[in-house]
Amino acid sequence: MVPTGSSDNVFAYAPAPESRAIVDLQPSYGLFIDGAFVDGNGTPFKSINPATEETLAEVAEADERDVETAVKAARRAHTRVWSRMPGSERAKYLYRIARIIQERARELAVLESLDNGKPFRETRDIDVPVVAAHFFYYAGWADKLHYAGLGTSPRPLGVAAQVIPWNFPLLMLAWKVAPALAAGNTVVLKPAETTPLTALLFAEICQQADLPAGVVNIITGAGATGEALVGHPGVDKVAFTGSTAVGKAIARTVAGTDKRVTLELGGKAANIVFDDAPVDQAVEGIVDGIFFNQGHVCCAGSRLLVQESVADEVLAKLKRRVETLRVGDPLDKNTDVGAINSAEQLARIHELSASGEAEGAERWSPACDLPSTGFWFAPTIFTNVSLAHRIAREEIFGPVLSVLTFRTPSEAVEKANNTPYGLSAGVWTDKGSRILSMANQLKAGVVWANTFNKFDPTSPFGGFKESGYGREGGRHGLAAYLAADEQDGER
Amino acid sequence: MTATVNSRLPGELADATSSDASLRRFLHGLPGVDQVGAEARAARLGTRSIKTTAKAYAIDLAIRMVDLTTLEGQDTPGKVRSLASKAMRPDPTDPDCPATAAVCVYPDLVGVAKETLGDSGVQIAAVATAFPSGRAARDIKLADTADAVEAGADEIDMVIDRGAFLTGRYLQVFEEIVAVKEACARPDGTSAHLKVIFETGELQTYDNVRRASWLAMLAGADFIKTSTGKVQPAATLPVTLVMLEAVRDWREATGQMVGVKPAGGIRTTKDAIKYLVMVNEIAGPDWLDPTWFRFGASSLLNDLLLQRTKMLTGRYSGPDYVTVD
Numbered sequence: 164m165v166p167t168g169s170s171d172n173v174f175a176y177a178p179a180p181e182s183r184a185i186v187d188l189q190p191s192y193g194l195f196i197d198g199a200f201v202d203g204n205g206t207p208f209k210s211i212n213p214a215t216e217e218t219l220a221e222v223a224e225a226d227e228r229d230v231e232t233a234v235k236a237a238r239r240a241h242t243r244v245w246s247r248m249p250g251s252e253r254a255k256y257l258y259r260i261a262r263i264i265q266e267r268a269r270e271l272a273v274l275e276s277l278d279n280g281k282p283f284r285e286t287r288d289i290d291v292p293v294v295a296a297h298f299f300y301y302a303g304w305a306d307k308l309h310y311a312g313l314g315t316s317p318r319p320l321g322v323a324a325q326v327i328p329w330n331f332p333l334l335m336l337a338w339k340v341a342p343a344l345a346a347g348n349t350v351v352l353k354p355a356e357t358t359p360l361t362a363l364l365f366a367e368i369c370q371q372a373d374l375p376a377g378v379v380n381i382i383t384g385a386g387a388t389g390e391a392l393v394g395h396p397g398v399d400k401v402a403f404t405g406s407t408a409v410g411k412a413i414a415r416t417v418a419g420t421d422k423r424v425t426l427e428l429g430g431k432a433a434n435i436v437f438d439d440a441p442v443d444q445a446v447e448g449i450v451d452g453i454f455f456n457q458g459h460v461c462c463a464g465s466r467l468l469v470q471e472s473v474a475d476e477v478l479a480k481l482k483r484r485v486e487t488l489r490v491g492d493p494l495d496k497n498t499d500v501g502a503i504n505s506a507e508q509l510a511r512i513h514e515l516s517a518s519g520e521a522e523g524a525e526r527w528s529p530a531c532d533l534p535s536t537g538f539w540f541a542p543t544i545f546t547n548v549s550l551a552h553r554i555a556r557e558e559i560f561g562p563v564l565s566v567l568t569f570r571t572p573s574e575a576v577e578k579a580n581n582t583p584y585g586l587s588a589g590v591w592t593d594k595g596s597r598i599l600s601m602a603n604q605l606k607a608g609v610v611w612a613n614t615f616n617k618f619d620p621t622s623p624f625g626g627f628k629e630s631g632y633g634r635e636g637g638r639h640g641l642a643a644y645l646a647a648d649e650q651d652g653e654r
Numbered sequence: 655m656t657a658t659v660n661s662r663l664p665g666e667l668a669d670a671t672s673s674d675a676s677l678r679r680f681l682h683g684l685p686g687v688d689q690v691g692a693e694a695r696a697a698r699l700g701t702r703s704i705k706t707t708a709k710a711y712a713i714d715l716a717i718r719m720v721d722l723t724t725l726e727g728q729d730t731p732g733k734v735r736s737l738a739s740k741a742m743r744p745d746p747t748d749p750d751c752p753a754t755a756a757v758c759v760y761p762d763l764v765g766v767a768k769e770t771l772g773d774s775g776v777q778i779a780a781v782a783t784a785f786p787s788g789r790a791a792r793d794i795k796l797a798d799t800a801d802a803v804e805a806g807a808d809e810i811d812m813v814i815d816r817g818a819f820l821t822g823r824y825l826q827v828f829e830e831i832v833a834v835k836e837a838c839a840r841p842d843g844t845s846a847h848l849k850v851i852f853e854t855g856e857l858q859t860y861d862n863v864r865r866a867s868w869l870a871m872l873a874g875a876d877f878i879k880t881s882t883g884k885v886q887p888a889a890t891l892p893v894t895l896v897m898l899e900a901v902r903d904w905r906e907a908t909g910q911m912v913g914v915k916p917a918g919g920i921r922t923t924k925d926a927i928k929y930l931v932m933v934n935e936i937a938g939p940d941w942l943d944p945t946w947f948r949f950g951a952s953s954l955l956n957d958l959l960l961q962r963t964k965m966l967t968g969r970y971s972g973p974d975y976v977t978v979d
Binding site: 173174175176177178179284288439440441442443444447448487496497593613614 | 685686687688690691692694695701702703704705706707708709711712715899930931934935939942
């Protein structure tokens with residue numbers, strides 16, 4: 164039989180852009196303190212759409228005085244209202260917030276895509292549904308805290324200072340705010356300076372839900388604002404997700420105080436494919452592992468460790484699959500890979516990729532047309548990578564995969580663990596016993612078996628080594644916001 | 655018998671069919687299919703948004719891929735004639751509407767279909783080999799096939815012996831497909847196209863679907879087909895995904911293309927477009943052609959026609975504006 168395919172009849176998908184009309188963007192936003200939007204004392208800054216570089220809105224900057232006001236408001240709300248309220252009543256607010264998030268899901272998904280550059284398909288199908296799920300999940304815990312494994316009457320810590328990154332702006336907010344509120348704490352949250360808009364929309368949702376004033380405060384700004392917040396003496400608990408460098412600085416700041424800290428930092432996860440793996444699904448998992456959210460994922464499977472005997476087959480299939488990824492307009496419903504979040508991040512990805520080539524790794528990207536404005540980086544695969552290369556050691560935080568091979572399971576473990584990080588890992592094999600033995604040996608907070616980048620509110624998440632400490636999600640996530648009853652939770 | 659089959663295969667694949675043991679080793683050595691992953695991939699492809707020009711293209715392509723089917727005990731010559739007319743001109747009000755790929759009937763009605771279809775280009779597919787159960791002696795299955803070919807069938811849709819497959823008698827299934835393929839030969843040296851139906855609803859696992867796909871391709875199938883339509887579940891997106899991966903990998907190994915036909919349960923334009931997206935992104939655009947991809951369906955065509963009219967006129971019509979047969 165001679166192939167006579169109709170390659171001239173290409174099934175080109177017509178543009179299918181999601182309308183942005185559902186989002187009602189204001190030209191400028193203030194800080195959300197004590198239940199109301201107020202002007203900031205700092206210098207306002209702009210938040211742009213990274214896919215087009217257009218300005219979306221101007222956002223207030225909180226300085227030390229604003230941090231002071233916000234922490235005081237949170238303290239007042241904690242002492243007078245939130246810590247005294249029965250858990251079942253707090254749950255009602257959380258359920259209400261969860262339902263409003265579902266009702267306004269489309270609006271949140273469009274705005275998240277606009278402000279972050281990630282594909283609408285992901286914000287619609289992953290980010291926003293998981294955000295709602297976190298609020299529903301922790302709403303259920305609010306009146307059951309005595310079952311959290313922390314004694315019969317665990318107490319809230321007080322005011323939580325929460326600083327979150329730009330890669331999953333709303334989802335990281337949910338991971339932090341939902342357990343804090345369920346446990347009876349009040350929060351002052353600072354979103355990343357490049358992606359503040361969905362947090363501000365969340366502030367509106369708090370108003371819509373009639374959440375008592377001061378329980379949630381959202382202050383915008385850059386590193387200085389975050390420093391002021393974390394260092395504020397009125398804060399009882401610091402929760403941070405972001406880079407290891409900033410995490411270390413925070414750990415230094417709070418050292419010697421009695422603030423509690425959880426840090427969720429960087430990663431350089433190994434995604435390990437054995438020769439008996441379900442190959443097609445493994446390829447899909449590799450793609451999900453590194454190209455999901457443009458690789459802006461702390462637990463991204465950025466190091467592919469593939470068993471030598473199947474390396475050629477896996478790589479050939481992987482490249483064919485990557486060629487079908489659709490890169491472009493984040494709001495197009497068929498886009499798989501969107502824009503890089505900022506010029507700064509794009510420069511870092513370029514710099515590290517260049518080092519990969521300079522150090523002798525082989526670089527490959529599919530043919531793809533990138534838009535002329537905005538920040539874009541084609542999906543990239545490096546082969547012939549050795550453990551000594553920078554691209555195998557440093558977190559790139561972009562759509563760049565480093566491929567290494569191994570021959571035996573023990574070599575896979577050795578290579579996978581040979582990193583200062585330890586956030587996540589993936590294991591692909593049809594052999595159940597091997598999954599269990601690998602999971603025991605891998606020094607990573609999450610080990611995914613025959614899947615990757617799956618998130619669920621019931622499952623704890625967190626790192627080993629320089630990937631941080633403390634756990635978020637599940638029952639374990641409550642421990643970060645509660646003091647066991649034999650201790651003194653309140654100062 | 656296997657010598658003729660083996661001559662068109664690369665050495666390692668030819669070796670695989672040399673005995674029951676080697677066939678088993680080969681089929682069980684294929685990479686496994688992770689159920690959760692395969693279903694998630696199929697579901698995600700189902701979220702592609704196909705609009706405007708792409709949708710219009712997809713609808714016409716889907717119409718050209720339909721094997722318009724009637725496989726009922728109560729089928730009459732009149733119904734088959736009506737179906738054949740519809741296959742040639744699905745939308746009597748629009749001469750630009752393409753014809754379907756084929757009509758699919760029982761062997762005894764092949765002659766009736768042929769009278770109506772003539773040389774219109776619409777193919778006649780006949781189900782054979784004791785369809786749908788496949789429970790008959792091999793000589794009867796072969797006679798059933800030869801009878802349909804003699805009556806003028808262009809394509810034969812055979813069923814595999816699921817009992818033999820599930821018991822692990824792979825060589826028996828293999829030899830039967832080879833024998834049916836030989837029975838498809840016409841005196842003039844040409845041969846009816848052979849579609850091999852797995853009845854994936856009875857095979858149950860995706861690992862089985864992948865093994866059956868390779869087994870049928872090794873035996874010389876021109877098309878691999880999910881279901882008879884008589885067993886639930888019939889065609890599903892994940893099953894078709896696994897089969898599309900198999901034909902893609904087969905082409906990689908041999909250079910030969912094999913067609914894929916999901917059948918049963920595909921009723922709406924929305925469903926059909928999901929399948930086309932999957933063909934496009936899994937097997938590749940070369941398969942976006944009636945030569946390589948078909949829909950086994952009866953009610954699908956009417957929904958395609960309604961949607962096609964909607965695309966052209968901007969208005970929905972109703973079921974009274976398309977013919978029931």
